[in-house]
Amino acid sequence: MILNHVLLKLKDRRPEHIEQAQTVLLGLRGKINVLLDVQAEANVRPGPSAYDLILITKFASLEDMDEYLIHPAHQEVARWMGTVLETQASVCCSI
Known part of the structure; x- marks a missing residue:
């Protein structure tokens, strides 16, 4: 099982923009058969060095993640996120 964690910091960090990004990310649910689970959680402890959201996706294999x-x-969500994203970081792990 593969878990991919992506930390996202938005250009505009107002709560309504974070909520909109969260909604867009969660919109992937049910659209890609290799995506076993998706979570998009807002940071409850914001600050200058904090990220705004964490996206957690789950796959059966690295090949499935590549397909995703x-x-x-x-790709559509990634293009939209590119317009609102300041920076990101990721960790992919096998469980």
Whole structure:
């Protein structure tokens, strides 16, 4: 099982923009068959060095994750996120 954690910091960090990004990310649920689970959680302890959201995605294998990354639904969300994102960091782990 593969878990990918992506920390996201938005350009505009107002709560309504964070909520909009969270909604967009959660919109992937049910659209990509290799995506076993998706969570998008807002940071409850914001600050200058904190990230705004964590995206956690779950896959059966790295190959499934690679398939997800090129899926049109993911590509559409990634393009939109690119317009609102300041920076990101990720950790991918096997469980």
